[in-house]
Amino acid sequence: MKLQKQIGATLMYTTTTEDGILNNYATEPALYYAEYPYPEQQQRYAFQGAIASLFVTTLVLVALAVS
Secondary structure, eight states, rough: EEEEEEEEEEEEEEEEOOOOOOOEEEOOOOOOOOOOHHHHHHHHHHHHHHHHHHHHHHHHHHHHHOO
């Protein structure tokens, strides 16, 4: 048996078992689609990727040199 209760501004979905135990279910958030990054963001992401690659390469080389 599915019940709907209005609590505040949200709608809460609950079910009740034969023993009278309530099960509460969260409401699903509204979906939205991500926007494609503009060119300045793309350049920033490429720069961050290059820095991250350089950092990881440095860590691997230092680990090889130490061992």
